[in-house]
Amino acid sequence: MDRIIETPESNYGQLTIAEAKLIQENLGEQINLSPMEGEIKTIAGADISLDINSEKVYAGMVVLSYPDLEPIAYSLVETINMFPYVPGYLAFREIPALLKVYEQIPVKPDCIMFDGNGILHARRLGIATHFGVLTDTVTLGCAKKKLAGNYADPGEMKGEYSLVTDKGDTIGYALRSKLNVKPVFISPGHKMSLKDSMDITLQCLGKHRLPEPTRRAHEFVNRFRIGELKEGFHELEQ
DNA sequence: GCGACAG
């Protein structure tokens, strides 16, 4: 039973899926979905980019002002792939790198939006929830595809949404983030309510399908991968 | 057994 106490810092070692599942069930007891406290002044977007023919992982977080949504700083870290992509276990692949990215930020953001799910997960432990519980931070998830649950297609107008339910629980929303695009899936990660996750996401919508935090994070980690940006923490000129 | 399956 020693192996299941492997930490993210150790890249979760060579965990088996059965062990990873036990870790998720364990973390599940600490999830906090009570209404968020305090005002949001900054929100970060988190994402990773992979090199198609190497083991390199380019992880990053972009901090934006809120509700202005202007990028004010970013943190980038390059690591090595240690865990494969397995549906339902994305956190074990991306969190080790994202923890380094987060530690590198001097003034922490009030909230973090992940490219993936929060509680919209079979065991309610998507990457946003996993990271939130691990670091005791306020998080939410925004995924481009459905991972679990059932939902009715939301109205076609920007801002319309429907509930995603699973086994009697409401675990998130299908949101039409822009006219004529497929919906994105929103769910709270940790230290915020279901409603908070929707309120915040609606405030983060711009001209694109993805909310500004994750859209910017995706943009920055890709620029990092192609050598346009350098590793480390950087503040942007305003 | 069958279908689903974040990035």
Place this chain on the structure above:
DNA sequence: ATCTTGTCGC
């Protein structure tokens, strides 16, 4: 996730 060309629309 990543690769890639054209195409449609603001």
